[in-house]
Amino acid sequence: MGPVKGVVLDESVLFSVDDDENSTHLLPAAEKMLFRLQYSNLHVGISYKEGLCSQKGALIQHVAVLYTLQLVKLDVSCPEHALQATSSAWDVIPDTCIFVTSILDAVICRNICSKGWTVVLQGLEHTVSDMSGVTTIHKLQDLLITLSRLNKMVALGDSVITVGYVMKWTREKDFLKRGAFPTMPTSNGLTFISIDLDLPLIPQLQTVDVVLHKATDEISSVDEGQMLSISKGVIFSEGMQQLDRCMKHLHYHLIDPLENIIPLLDRDAIQNILQDLDEINNPRSCRIRAPHYLKVSKFDEPDLVEKLNQAQLSLPAIVKPQIACGVSNAHTMAVVFKMEEFAELPVPLPSVIQEYIDHGSIVYKFYVLGERVFYAVRSSTPNAASLLLSSGNKGSSAVIFDSLKSLPVDSTTSLKSDSDEVKLDLDIVTSAAMWMRGKLHLTIFGFDVVIQAGTGDHVIVDVNYLPSFKEIPNETAIPAFWEAIQSSYKSYKYSSKQAADEKN
Secondary structure, eight states: OOSOOEEEEEGGGTEEEETTTTEEEEOHHHHHHHHHHHTTTSEEEEEEETTOOHHHHHHHHHHHHHTTOEEEEEOTTOHHHHHHHHHHHHTOOGGGEEEEESOOOHHHHHHHHHTTOEEEEESTTOOOTTOTTEEEESSGGGHHHHHHHHHHHHSOTTSOEEEEEEOOHHHHHHHHHTTOSOSSOOTTSEEEEEOOTTSOHHHHHTTOSEEEEOGGGGEEEEOTTSOSOTTTTEEEOHHHHHHHHHHHHHTOEEESOHHHHHHHHBHHHHHHHHGGGGGGOOTTSOOEEOOOEEEESOTTOTTHHHHHHHTTOOSSEEEEESBOSSSTTTTEEEEEOSGGGGTTOOSOSSEEEEEOOOOTTEEEEEEEETTEEEEEEEEOOOOHHHHHHHHTSTTSSOEEEETTTOOOOOTTOOOOGGGOSSOOOHHHHHHHHHHHHHHHTOSEEEEEEEEOTTTOOEEEEEEEESOOOTTSOHHHHHHHHHHHHHHHHHHHHHHHHHHHHHHO
């Protein structure tokens, strides 16, 4: 058998029948499975038998169109003929194809296997210990694990690296649509499988080599009174904590270790790290720096003006929660123009008061994928004077906004860099990207750069972990994404081998 290239799912594993209403429904687990298979780079079909009721037949037709499935009509007495015709239509050899069902008997299973297909039976009630070419899964959710295991069995050495990933469904769907998580091995030998934190982890981890995560999707709470740390401040979901323990116990590679992303959850911590950017500045290029900032625990501090002056801050300034994510109001921010506007400011405390930088309403969004650096140009907040005029507040109050939903943007700004008063110094920003990569020990991250009007300073105003990088064309970004994962895994394997050799 070669790597799996085609999958036919029998309708028996996808639908349930409501006995009371005599109607058929697509199983909830089937929806996610079909979506993942749709973007797996595999050939995928759905099989059915003649004589179905009109409602079920119409539903199967609808599902086939919705998830781009090939319809395969089976003859009950000899389904192997239709499956053989299907593999021929796909132009793949039968021993790279799988048929998933829950109702076949032993004789039919053997007939299908005799044509080269592998049969996957769903349900523990099936006993197939004496049947070559047949395997079982308990639930439909186990199918991709089985595909990964089968691919591993035919892989030569480390030619296939299985990447498990953990992130919320909406984010996963976005990556799937862009072809970032194929089940079929990529050009550099990666295959991807979702890890479900609600299912037993050990069986899932046994099929993977490395785990990619967006752990910020799994923050259950943040103790704002504690220093941000794995053990105290940031509380991850029980599933994420268990995954972290398993990864360490089993010596698996995690991209990236949870402790490495902690500074990105704390705006005070990351700003403090970025203060050292002066290490890479030189007189022959533009200066790259962090914005001036001040952490405050309350807005009515009697010496706030003095502290702002010491931090080289003047108004207007932008006020952000210290906690960058994981709490509902982490993105509630304000632009403050007068000292009295700090009173009753709705931004959560503790907060970071950050320099508001006039930057011609243009932000450069940078993405670091391993050793590759990309950027896109986007509209941004107006310069302070324009923001005050456009807010309609006539200078009487701060501008309050949610940075995920209602960020005030100057839509009239031209994004053509040729018109910029100060050109982007790509070399210095790339140097900063590599500096941050080493400082933070991260594989994939993003950061925003604005160019200060007048001085030309390049200022890093935000850093985030595992961004979507959807502003970069897929044909460029996705291969770089795969390369970053592969390189991180190989580096981990090399370091592990060196450590083992030194012990011996």
